[in-house]
Amino acid sequence: MDAPSPAVSLPSRGMLVAVVGPSGAGKDTLIDAVRRHFEGSDLIRIVRRVITRPAEAGGEDHLPVTEEEFARLRDSGAFACHWQAHGLFYGIPAAARASVDEGALVIANGSRSALPHFAAAFPRLKVLNITARPEVLAERLAARGRESRDEILRRLDRSSLEVTGDFDVETIDNSGSLEEAEKAIIGFFQGLDIDAGIEEADRGDFASDERMAEIKARYRVPGAAD
Numbered sequence: 001m002d003a004p005s006p007a008v009s010l011p012s013r014g015m016l017v018a019v020v021g022p023s024g025a026g027k028d029t030l031i032d033a034v035r036r037h038f039e040g041s042d043l044i045r046i047v048r049r050v051i052t053r054p055a056e057a058g059g060e061d062h063l064p065v066t067e068e069e070f071a072r073l074r075d076s077g078a079f080a081c082h083w084q085a086h087g088l089f090y091g092i093p094a095a096a097r098a099s100v101d102e103g104a105l106v107i108a109n110g111s112r113s114a115l116p117h118f119a120a121a122f123p124r125l126k127v128l129n130i131t132a133r134p135e136v137l138a139e140r141l142a143a144r145g146r147e148s149r150d151e152i153l154r155r156l157d158r159s160s161l162e163v164t165g166d167f168d169v170e171t172i173d174n175s176g177s178l179e180e181a182e183k184a185i186i187g188f189f190q191g192l193d194i195d196a197g198i199e200e201a202d203r204g205d206f207a208s209d210e211r212m213a214e215i216k217a218r219y220r221v222p223g224a225a226d
């Protein structure tokens with residue numbers, strides 16, 4: 001009989017990257033660029049958020065729900081974490097935590113104010129802070145046309161909100177060309193060393209180098225340096 005496979009503690013292997021930053025900084029646009037670049041990869045998954053915002057509002061492809069539906073989902077434990085901002089409710093489906101537990105690199109459009117909730121729900125959390133200069137934000141929000149002038153002003157009021165707290169934060173300034181920022185965000189994901197945890201914690205548990213290579217291949221970010 002074959003020896004049993006060594007135990008691989010998958011729950012600590014995956015990672016959640018919360019993309020945060022002020023309204024208009026380019027979070028959705030850059031997440032879309034990441035989606036296109038890593039298309040077909042089983043390893044990188046992008047969360048579809050549940051939001052009490054109508055589908056026709058435009059912007060990201062979220063799952064639109066009413067406030068009643070949101071409350072029912074929240075109370076039944078459907079969210080890994082949830083928060084409220086701009087008069088809207090946002091939820092990260094519990095499936096995101098399941099994907100992280102399977103070893104995936106999961107990307108979610110987050111909120112700076114909700115980072116403590118993210119940290120509680122996801123043991124391996126990285127924060128990617130997308131920024132842009134205030135005048136650039138104002139221009140982009142007006143051009144995006146999703147919110148009224150008053151809503152835009154309220155959103156810009158929040159835009160000084162810094163990322164505070166003890167988080168592992170990387171910042172990308174998207175005040176310049178989109179091409180430049182896309183390069184930076186793709187480089188960020190390619191550079192993520194999600195093998196590191198495996199090396200440190202489990203090397204001793206693996207029966208052979210082949211088995212180690214097999215496991216490492218599973219967690220590898222496409223395009224990352226070996």
Ligand SMILES: Nc1ncnc2c1ncn2[C@@H]1O[C@H](COP(=O)(O)OP(=O)(O)O)[C@@H](O)[C@H]1O
Binds near residue numbers: 026141144174177179
């Ligand atoms: N580098 C850039 N240059 C020009 N326009 C941009 C750039 N990045 C994003 N945009 C535009 O700015 C607007 C806001 O971007 P969006 O991705 O919706 O921001 P966020 O999700 O952070 O609110 C969108 O209309 C988008 O097309």
Ligand SMILES: O=P(O)(O)OC[C@H]1O[C@H](OP(=O)(O)OP(=O)(O)O)[C@H](O)[C@@H]1O
Binds near residue numbers: 020022028090155
């Ligand atoms: O606490 P903050 O960091 O200010 O973020 C508040 C919320 O605003 C953003 O969502 P939304 O998609 O509604 O807005 P945006 O695309 O304009 O950022 C972001 O994803 C958060 O859910």
